[in-house]
Amino acid sequence: MTDSGIYGVMAAFDDPAPLVDAARLLHEHGFRRMEAYTPYPIRQLDEYIEQGPQLPPVVLAGGLLGTATAWGMQYYIAAIDYPTNIGGRPLNSWPSFIVIMFELTILFAALAAFFGLLALCGFPRPHHPAFNGRNFTEASNNRFFLCVESRDPHFDRDTITGLLYELEPLEVNDLEGD
């Protein structure tokens, strides 16, 4: 790893098209530790930027946990802890339990989606080197940023800067680390 003092090299674009082109170009040159910062989701970037673990299994696990919790709670309370005879129905009258099983499945799955999202994005994280980028506040408005991080095994500041300039960015800057 060279240039270990900086977090990475960041280019700013005012158009999503050259951003995607830049990501493709750098990907073709073997760079993998990249991240794009955009004001809205751009699906074409997913091809070139590594994504890591995904959310759906977390949500599925949350949902199943909810179903099991709801049934377990109702069975324990209705059949063991506080058995009541309602019109001679069996104590484990599971058809009556379906509604709460359904509701807690949704509840647990939704909470898993929320906390899973926070975990996978690393939130809450008030400080990040990307915020040091020049005019980075516009990343949530109308600018499109691409950053190659210095932890990429092939990281070379000058090569990357040269490649980025091919796409006519607004500017290319070194990004200070924290």
Next chain:
Amino acid sequence: MTVEEKQRTATRRPEPDTGPAVIASGQTFAQVTAQISAAPLLRRNIPALWYISFALGLFFTLVLLYSATYLIFRGVGILGIEVPVAWGYFITNFVWWIGIGHAGTLISAFLLLLNQSWRSSINRFAEAMTIFAVMCAGMFPLLHMGRPWLFYWILPYPNTLTVQPQFRSPLVWDVFAVSTYFTVSVVFWYIGMIPDLATLRDQARNRLVATFYGVLALGWRGASRHWRHHETASLLLAGLATPLVLSVHTVVSFDFTIAIVPGWHSTIFPPYFVAGAIYSGFAMVLVLALPIRYAFGLENLLTERHINNCAKLMLATGLILAYTYAIEPFTAWYSGNEYEMYMVHNRAFGPYAWAFWGVIACNVVIPQLLWFHRFRVRPKPLFAISLVVLYGMWLERYMIIIGSLHRDYLPSAWTNFIHTVWDNAITFGSIGLFVTLFALFVRFLPMISMYEVRELLPFSRPGGGSEK
């Protein structure tokens, strides 16, 4: 030419079969950001209508606080309820408010799954409407308990009383359904808002304001990894919220159908309640959207297309409701049950006939005007029709509850329901609370989803078109 210059000059012809565009032409990324973040960030852009609504809302919230305090102090005897009409205004209000929330979830979840891009301009405040409506709704069963400070007895928890809730009762299902609905709605709303909170953080010129939105934005950077997870989470939550919203009013209707009261004990209730809920919800969306659009000058983002679509959905759900109104007397006649038949006759010609015919007028007859294009796109008539529908839906719940309860099986128990001033005070107070919360939302949070509107702009997709 930069993309924003291209956007400014882009004249997108509306597709011939879809009518007016979702977003007016000539909008740019920066313009959308500036327009929507103006209300939360710049104090001077708040219209007079906002102050009037907020003041009125706050006044009625105080009325609510006063009357709720008095209710807790004196007990539910100050209300009009007594046996056999033990469910009066409060349960009417509960069902009405919960129903209003349903359209918000429908817009944000169901239309997202169906890839209806026009939802982007209205989903944020429709979701806010859901949350505030559920808050208003949840208040009523608690106050109706008589001893609200013991509300936690309805929850299953290890306790020294060694009693537990009865899970075979729909009233307990309701607790779970409504609290799940509220939690999921808040989570969905908040997740959707994170990118826009980041925009407000970045646009704020005041450090304190920036910190406030920065904390709420959790450190959102708009990284492609964030967007990917965010999009997955939104879609999954939409998939979870869609069956949930149908279940909530179904469970509310179970509160009625499981009882053997004539007019309640019917299998048509779940779809009947859900259709009515969505109907009143779309009416509320329009009642909120039309003044906001006018007062904040959002005609470029909330176009004729949105208004027209909401009105069409309102008409469609209204027709489903009209069908169930027609089926009810048929079921009663076909059942051959004298109590059911008496109930239908008494509903139309008994002491609460005014409520029945009011419901027919407000929910079935007057909304037929929506078949005409001019009533769907002109703000004033549409606003008036929406108010009529909201009142009609309240009256419908009143009719179902009071109309069935006041004539019990035993004629010696018959009595009429007479509401008191406290019933009215708390009912209007809940509307005041709703208006206050909504006004605060409009003032402090992004009322239209900025990132989703950006996706709809021309040249937002690297290929040249819009992302959706």
